Amino acid sequence: MTNVNLTVNGKPVRRDVPDTTLLSDFLREDLRLTGTHVGCDTSQCGACVVHVNGKAVKSCTALAVSLDGAEVTTIEGVAQGRELHPMQAAFNDHHALQCGFCTPGMIMSGIDMVNRYRAAGKDLDAETIRHELEGNICRCTGYHNIVRAIEDAAARIQGADAPAHAAE
Amino acid sequence: MYPTKYHKPASLEDAVAGLRSAEDGALLAGGQTLLPTMKQHLAAPTDLIDIRGIDGMSGIRVEGDVLVIGAATTHAEVAGSSDVQAAIPALAQLASGIGDAAVRHMGTIGGSVANNDPVADYPSAVLALGATIVTDRREIAAEDYFQGMFMTALEEAEIIRELRFPKPRRAAYAKFPNPASRYALVGVFVADTAAGACVAVTGASESGVFRHEGLEAALSGDFSADAVDGVEISSEGFMSDIHADADYRANLVRVMARRAVAALG
Ligand SMILES: Cc1cc2nc3c(=O)[nH]c(=O)nc-3n(C[C@H](O)[C@H](O)[C@H](O)COP(=O)(O)OP(=O)(O)OC[C@H]3O[C@@H](n4cnc5c(N)ncnc54)[C@H](O)[C@@H]3O)c2cc1C
Ligand code: FES
Ligand code: FES
Numbered sequence: 192m193t194n195v196n197l198t199v200n201g202k203p204v205r206r207d208v209p210d211t212t213l214l215s216d217f218l219r220e221d222l223r224l225t226g227t228h229v230g231c232d233t234s235q236c237g238a239c240v241v242h243v244n245g246k247a248v249k250s251c252t253a254l255a256v257s258l259d260g261a262e263v264t265t266i267e268g269v270a271q272g273r274e275l276h277p278m279q280a281a282f283n284d285h286h287a288l289q290c291g292f293c294t295p296g297m298i299m300s301g302i303d304m305v306n307r308y309r310a311a312g313k314d315l316d317a318e319t320i321r322h323e324l325e326g327n328i329c330r331c332t333g334y335h336n337i338v339r340a341i342e343d344a345a346a347r348i349q350g351a352d353a354p355a356h357a358a359e
Numbered sequence: 360m361y362p363t364k365y366h367k368p369a370s371l372e373d374a375v376a377g378l379r380s381a382e383d384g385a386l387l388a389g390g391q392t393l394l395p396t397m398k399q400h401l402a403a404p405t406d407l408i409d410i411r412g413i414d415g416m417s418g419i420r421v422e423g424d425v426l427v428i429g430a431a432t433t434h435a436e437v438a439g440s441s442d443v444q445a446a447i448p449a450l451a452q453l454a455s456g457i458g459d460a461a462v463r464h465m466g467t468i469g470g471s472v473a474n475n476d477p478v479a480d481y482p483s484a485v486l487a488l489g490a491t492i493v494t495d496r497r498e499i500a501a502e503d504y505f506q507g508m509f510m511t512a513l514e515e516a517e518i519i520r521e522l523r524f525p526k527p528r529r530a531a532y533a534k535f536p537n538p539a540s541r542y543a544l545v546g547v548f549v550a551d552t553a554a555g556a557c558v559a560v561t562g563a564s565e566s567g568v569f570r571h572e573g574l575e576a577a578l579s580g581d582f583s584a585d586a587v588d589g590v591e592i593s594s595e596g597f598m599s600d601i602h603a604d605a606d607y608r609a610n611l612v613r614v615m616a617r618r619a620v621a622a623l624g
Binding site (some may be wrong): 193209210211213232233234235237240243246247248249251252253254256257300303304307311323325326327 | 360361362363364365367387390391394395398399407409411435439458459460461462464465540541
């Protein structure tokens, strides 16, 4: 057991965790933040993507103990109160999900890519989005509407010039 | 995952000491190879020594004609570095094509080079550019470092500190990604260096990354994509698996070599 201090969705969290605890298990089992999904055990599906210190990472491939002092944002932390994050709203508007299992990871990866491309002053077009989604697998939608949603959200965020991370 | 004890030493000396005193210790860098392996019960180290907290283990700097990259520098940092883009753009491009964005935010160059996966990208750049692997105790030339798939010259409890890449005149990397894993089905790194044409191939051989002498000889005479066509690419010792057989890989070596040379401009 090791004591870890984290900030999760803006709130300080302190827990004793076994050294083998993955961040995904810590979020789901200890904090009951079950919006972060676990879809594989090979680190390939991306359903578990969260932001650690503002960057997308696979929470199933990081140890909670190694993240002492880190800021973590999960899908539960991106909306502002009842107002959806523009990425969530765009997924809704474009019907970018069917079963929804991959969606939390898609949204967290989508926000991360919009942030990175904005910071670099680069355009995020449909082809780039497809390439950027390499680490997120969807078994239902065929990706078209996911790509459209991210493209639209990127435009909305750019247009509003609102902070892309609500909670970071 | 089997039980393990996590340590985060503050110095390289403490990390080496930790590895030495552990029953079966392993270094932890980005964890993008080690943790999936542990989850699948294919590795069960008694102790994990996390090197990410050690001062000076990550970062990028230019020393004259040498680009120096700390072992714990992430793939995303290498891909996004203006120093790398200016000194060896092919290396930044290679890093930007590893796995996916989330893997690149965590995975490190030192972890990749230490692991020496026969389908990993970085080993080809390290070998073709004639980089030096600097560890806690010595410097190892790339040509002495890679010793077959997952095998390196690293000794017990030896830690890579940084990699030193001499700037080539020109270099390019062409990769045919495995559509499922994104690792290289075949990757070819071509460098035009002071020592002549260097061509390193990853993803193809059962003994891991290697330099292709035939391609190097052809390019030394005529540094053009057409020069690649006349070279015999033997598939002997190449991997055959559900993704590609040896002959297909041999053909990909030629196609990727052509693309890399064409990209040199
Ligand atoms: C979904 C997915 C896709 C991927 N795709 C690719 C790809 O396309 N191309 C590619 O090349 N790789 C790919 N990878 C692997 C990735 O690049 C890893 O980050 C890398 O191979 C290992 O680096 P790491 O920092 O994560 O090391 P870790 O997993 O932490 O460690 C790997 C090994 O190296 C040892 N080690 C780590 N640092 C050092 C050091 N400084 N000195 C000595 N030993 C050390 C560790 O003890 C361990 O044995 C992929 C991984 C995943 C999960
Ligand atoms: S659950 Fe993390 S990548 Fe699949
Ligand atoms: S919506 Fe079902 S997996 Fe993507």
